[in-house]
Amino acid sequence: MTSRSVTLIDVARAAGVSKSAASNALGGSGRVSEATREHVRAVARELGYRPNAAARSLRRAGTGAIGLHLPRTATRLDYYMNLAFGAVERAREDGLDLVLLAPGTAAGSAAGGVLAARVDGLLVIDPEVEDPEVPDLLGAGVPVVTGERYLGGGATPSGAVVCDNAASLVALLDHLAERGARRPALLAPGPGSDWAAALRAAADAWSAREGVEVPVRTVPFAATPAEAEASTAELLGGTPGVDAVVCAPDGAVPGVLAAAARAGRRVGADLLVAACVDGAAARGSGPRVTAVDLRPSDYGRACAALLSDLLAGRAEPGAVRRHDWALRVRESTAGRV
16 A cells, blocks of 8 residues: 555554544544544554645645745755754645745735735744844744744744753853863854854853853854854954864854864864854864754754644644754864863
């Protein structure tokens, strides 16, 4: 039996329930126990069942699509591409198409109304206060899930998926201290996003706890290697005692390594280097760079899952779900221990 030939009746028969019970279980509606709901979904996955998106859209008077908005300057980054693919995969499992929104899609209240007619809900990832489209997206009249919280005013999202970014930076700084660093520094964007604001607050808290100032240099949200190299060169040349550099933006690691080489510093020995976002640049550099793995594909899946649950009534408005991270230790923080 192929996925194209599997019908709702096939799922109901294999699960030992009625067709209406199977429909309610898969659609998140009706009086179906949680155990039955999970059982029917497991059977549907095993059989390769995919709901007819067009029919499902007609039943709920929706479009069968959700929109994805990424930071304006970040669409070229490895992290966001992996996140988008994860969201696409999870949306497809619920019979939803995912549309990547082009810049300017939601500019103005009229555009927000048009957008609401095109999609059933929205994913807004790492919303920045400086992004003029975010307020219109939040006020578009459809459920909105944000990846990290929005620090601006106006309408609030229907739900959020958040990562403990402050804890991840504290863990990274503790690791550097254990490897012999005495004065780590941080390259981070301005506090216009929840992610960057959390990193800056964590650096301040760690400084107070350890009695050691963590110099912070401001770089763009999606800093290029050249921008990271210039900031690192200025940091190493003008701030005595810096023996570790933490780079926040994804993809900027090569610039930090280039500045270290120009300054005659040996990465992993007299200069430790780490990143707040793991990615191809950190994994493929020489030496490989210790980084926080935010598991972007799983993050995208989590955001799409929450939006799907909100659309189906399986989650309450205002729901906040947590996403885990992991520290990947590599040669760039070998240190002197």
